[in-house]
Amino acid sequence: MEETKIFLITYFAALLGVVPPGLVNMTVAKTCVEYGKKNGIYVALGASIIVFFQALVAILLAKYIFDNPFVRNILLRTGLVIFIFLMIYFYVKARSDSHLKTHSKKANSNSIFKGMLVAVLNVFPIPFFVAIAAALNVGGAVNYHWSIMLVFVLAASLGTFTTLYFYVFSFWKIEDKTINITKYSNYFMAALMMVLVIITLIRIFYF
Numbered sequence: 496m497e498e499t500k501i502f503l504i505t506y507f508a509a510l511l512g513v514v515p516p517g518l519v520n521m522t523v524a525k526t527c528v529e530y531g532k533k534n535g536i537y538v539a540l541g542a543s544i545i546v547f548f549q550a551l552v553a554i555l556l557a558k559y560i561f562d563n564p565f566v567r568n569i570l571l572r573t574g575l576v577i578f579i580f581l582m583i584y585f586y587v588k589a590r591s592d593s594h595l596k597t598h599s600k601k602a603n604s605n606s607i608f609k610g611m612l613v614a615v616l617n618v619f620p621i622p623f624f625v626a627i628a629a630a631l632n633v634g635g636a637v638n639y640h641w642s643i644m645l646v647f648v649l650a651a652s653l654g655t656f657t658t659l660y661f662y663v664f665s666f667w668k669i670e671d672k673t674i675n676i677t678k679y680s681n682y683f684m685a686a687l688m689m690v691l692v693i694i695t696l697i698r699i700f701y702f
Contacts, residue, residue, distance in 0.1 A: 501631055501643060502650040508627050509546070509654025512620075518581070518691070521683070522613045523659050524666045526606060532663055534606040539659035541610025543652045546620055550651035553624035554644055568699060575695045577616050582688030589682045624651055 513520055519542045527535025556566075614620075628647065 498642060498646045502646045504631065505550075505624075505627060505647050505650035506654040506657075509550075509624075509651045510658050512623055513655050513658040517619075518578075518617045518688070519610075519613055520659055520662050523610070524662045526609070527663045527666045530606070535663040535666070536660065537606035538610035538613070539656055539663060541607035541612075542614040542659060543610075543656035544607075545611050545614035546655045547648050547652040549614070549620045550624045550648040551644065553621050554628040554647050557625050557628035572699065573618055575692060575699065577618065578688045578691045578695060581616070582685050582692060585685035585688060586682070589685060620651075620655075627651075 523535050523538045523542070526538045631647075
């Protein structure tokens with residue numbers, strides 16, 4: 496019964512946590528538009544695999560990270576550097592694309608590794624799942640038994656994949672608008688990184 500409650504809470508928290516536009520879901524959407532639905536699914540799968548391990552790290556270190564401002568700041572500063580780098584990368588890439596290229600839409604298993612890499616660069620899920628794990632352990636009610644941990648990380652991974660698959664399905668439906676979306680996607684990603692840089696700076700200095 497406890498496992499069921501933890502699974503449902505974590506699953507829907509992960510599902511809703513990936514809904515706002517972010518590095519991972521927009522990469523999934525961009526891949527789907529440029530390379531086809533199957534490659535988008537592969538990126539989503541790769542990202543969900545990494546989320547599995549991020550959730551595992553989060554629940555193992557929940558109490559320590561939650562109560563240690565130093566570790567929290569290290570995570571945020573790491574994310575800040577990554578977002579600045581990605582912002583510059585996407586902006587330069589957008590400026591250098593003088594014409595659109597035709598991409599093969601054949602399913603490529605390398606997209607799995609692309610999804611894993613993007614998810615590794617995205618450090619926000621760790622503090623997010625730390626907060627969830629800490630909330631589920633209010634008053635020490637939840638014992639971190641291996642079965643509880645397994646349910647938690649599976650729910651986090653499946654919830655993430657559900658939302659990412661929704662992004663794949665949604666962008667695949669508007670495939671006829673691929674040219675316009677592809678043209679401006681790198682500018683959008685650069686702008687998104689800038690927003691994340693601002694948010695991270697605010698969290699570092701004001702929270």
